[in-house]
Amino acid sequence: xxxxxxxxxxxxxxxxxxxxxxxxxxxxxxxxxxxxxxxxxxxxxxxxxxxxxxxxxxxxxxxxxxxxxxxxxxxxxxxxxxxxxxxxxxxxxxxxxxxxxxxxxxxxxxxxxxxxxxxxxxxxxxxxxxxxxxxxxxxxxxxxxxxxxxxxxxxxxxxxxxxxxxxxxxxxxxxxxxxxxxxxxxxxxxxxxxxxxxxxxxxxxxxxxxxxxxxxxxxxxxxxxxxxxxxxxxxxxxxxxxxxxxxxxxxxxxxxxxxxxxxxxxxxxxxxxxxxxxxxxxxxxxxxxxxxxxxxxxxxxxxxxxxxxxxxxxxxxxxxxxxxxxxxxxxxxxxxxxxxxxxxxxxxxxxxxxxxxxxxxxxxxxxxxxxxxxxxxxxxxxxxxxxxxxxxxxxxxxxxxxxxxxxxxxxxxxxxxxxxxxxxxxxxxxxxxxxxxxxxxxxxxxxxxxxxxxxxxxxxxxxxxxxxxxxxxxxxxxxxxxxx
Ligand SMILES: Cc1cc2nc3c(=O)[nH]c(=O)nc-3n(C[C@H](O)[C@H](O)[C@H](O)COP(=O)(O)OP(=O)(O)OC[C@H]3O[C@@H](n4cnc5c(N)ncnc54)[C@H](O)[C@@H]3O)c2cc1C
Numbered sequence: 052x053x054x055x056x057x058x059x060x061x062x063x064x065x066x067x068x069x070x071x072x073x074x075x076x077x078x079x080x081x082x083x084x085x086x087x088x089x090x091x092x093x094x095x096x097x098x099x100x101x102x103x104x105x106x107x108x109x110x111x112x113x114x115x116x117x118x119x120x121x122x123x124x125x126x127x128x129x130x131x132x133x134x135x136x137x138x139x140x141x142x143x144x145x146x147x148x149x150x151x152x153x154x155x156x157x158x159x160x161x162x163x164x165x166x167x168x169x170x171x172x173x174x175x176x177x178x179x180x181x182x183x184x185x186x187x188x189x190x191x192x193x194x195x196x197x198x199x200x201x202x203x204x205x206x207x208x209x210x211x212x213x214x215x216x217x218x219x220x221x222x223x224x225x226x227x228x229x230x231x232x233x234x235x236x237x238x239x240x241x242x243x244x245x246x247x248x249x250x251x252x253x254x255x256x257x258x259x260x261x262x263x264x265x266x267x268x269x270x271x272x273x274x275x276x277x278x279x280x281x282x283x284x285x286x287x288x289x290x291x292x293x294x295x296x297x298x299x300x301x302x303x304x305x306x307x308x309x310x311x312x313x314x315x316x317x318x319x320x321x322x323x324x325x326x327x328x329x330x331x332x333x334x335x336x337x338x339x340x341x342x343x344x345x346x347x348x349x350x351x352x353x354x355x356x357x358x359x360x361x362x363x364x365x366x367x368x369x370x371x372x373x374x375x376x377x378x379x380x381x382x383x384x385x386x387x388x389x390x391x392x393x394x395x396x397x398x399x400x401x402x403x404x405x406x407x408x409x410x411x412x413x414x415x416x417x418x419x420x421x422x423x424x425x426x427x428x429x430x431x432x433x434x435x436x437x438x439x440x441x442x443x444x445x446x447x448x449x450x451x452x453x454x455x456x457x458x459x460x461x462x463x464x465x466x467x468x469x470x471x472x473x474x475x476x477x478x479x480x481x482x483x484x485x486x487x488x489x490x491x492x493x494x495x496x497x498x499x500x501x502x503x504x505x506x507x508x509x510x511x512x513x514x515x516x517x518x519x520x521x522x523x524x525x526x527x528x529x530x531x532x533x534x535x
Contacts, residue, residue, distance in 0.1 A: 084252075101195060149188050195290070224259060232246065234381070327359075355489060451490075454486040473515050474494055478490070
């Protein structure tokens with residue numbers, strides 16, 4: 052009989068797992084606690100596909116980072132997700148930091164990173180004129196890439212769904228019981244049973260693990276806060292600019308995003324509550340001060356938003372990937388902090404290979420390709436725009452002016468296999484609301500389109516699920532209550 056596999060968590064790891072598992076004869080279901088995929092760290096990180104020089108040689112992080120980074124260009128082409136490889140530098144501002152850069156270079160060699168070299172001040176300033184002229188030297192990492200983490204996660208989910216995987220949102224797994232040969236999962240959306248489970252619950256993965264295993268694990272949620280600057284005509288930095296790492300992580304970076312914005316951050320603070328993605332004046336002050344060391348000309352005038360993500364830091368420091376010790380049929384990915392995004396394709400490959408070999412899953416006769424999307428309107432030439440509007444007049448209705456997103460693209464995002472159901476879901480799939488007005492102009496129209504496409508009243512449409520409704524009621528209702 053076909054095995055029933057439940058993947059817990061629809062982040063980049065859960066969706067990459069669901070995509071690969073959908074290639075085999077099995078019934079794959081993803082249970083996601085949030086209202087959409089990419090609800091945790093996968094929607095709020097630096098988006099860097101690290102080359103792999105930073106992880107400790109011999110660790111799973113090092114091996115899977117380098118392997119995952121090599122898989123990125125092909126994967127992003129296959130699932131139609133953004134990817135670029137502009138390279139990165141680790142800047143040294145003192146002789147002491149030069150020694151760190153030399154150490155990182157050696158680590159990169161041991162980890163098998165290609166093309167890296169140490170460059171001196173003149174070359175740095177020629178490549179990146181906005182860098183602080185007090186820079187001493189830098190480690191140049193040409194293999195460092197960029198992606199859009201939430202767009203990639205959505206694309207992986209779509210590919211899994213066209214191959215039969217089912218996604219259930221708002222289904223937070225509360226308890227798991229080993230039930231004979233299988234599992235009973237009690238969720239906020241009812242009961243589910245499975246033959247195999249794959250725990251990809253990010254910052255909450257250790258809590259679920261501890262329900263099943265005698266060997267207890269502990270994740271420390273580590274918050275990182277960012278400033279996001281608007282895109283400019285010319286990139287302020289063409290590559291990712293790192294400073295030398297600290298014991299809390301890779302330090303504050305100044306980086307272009309794959310969409311041409313500039314990102315400053317992240318801070319690194321251990322917190323109690325893994326759901327706390329608030330931004331704070333204190334952490335952002337540190338980001339601003341530290342980013343100035345890289346970029347003395349920094350001005351916060353073009354900031355469009357601030358945001359935070361929470362890293363799943365396992366106290367022993369490495370990824371934990373594989374079968375749950377002593378629990379037949381349970382698999383897990385725990386402590387997937389940075390470079391988890393970079394390593395995601397390799398993590399999914401490693402764990403899927405283990406699951407199929409241990410459970411004898413046969414490959415399907417047909418694995419459908421990922422659905423293709425139209426090129427985004429903002430990236431089209433004038434001729435392409437004229438042509439696409441002729442084919443579909445909804446491309447002629449610009450909804451988000453800042454990011455040039457059309458009605459046709461918003462409707463398409465809602466109709467995708469794992470489509471948007473909220474205003475933020477539309478934003479992550481199309482960029483509507485990502486620009487300098489942060490949805491001030493386009494949100495009402497996006498709300499209307501969501502209401503039409505989903506067949507729900509406008510008052511039911513939310514920003515990001517739960518009680519985050521935009522409209523509190525109709526005028527008729529409030530007059531009836533006597534509020535008008
Ligand atoms: C500030 C920051 C910067 C980073 N920068 C980079 C970078 O530049 N490059 C890089 O390679 N990596 C980076 N990372 C790491 C990267 O973001 C993560 O490794 C990756 O996103 C982890 O994906 P995940 O699927 O394991 O976790 P998540 O994306 O957190 O997904 C877990 C999912 O599980 C769901 N969930 C949790 N509990 C339950 C439950 N009980 N039931 C059902 N669903 C549940 C959550 O809602 C969530 O959607 C960064 C991380 C942070 C926070």
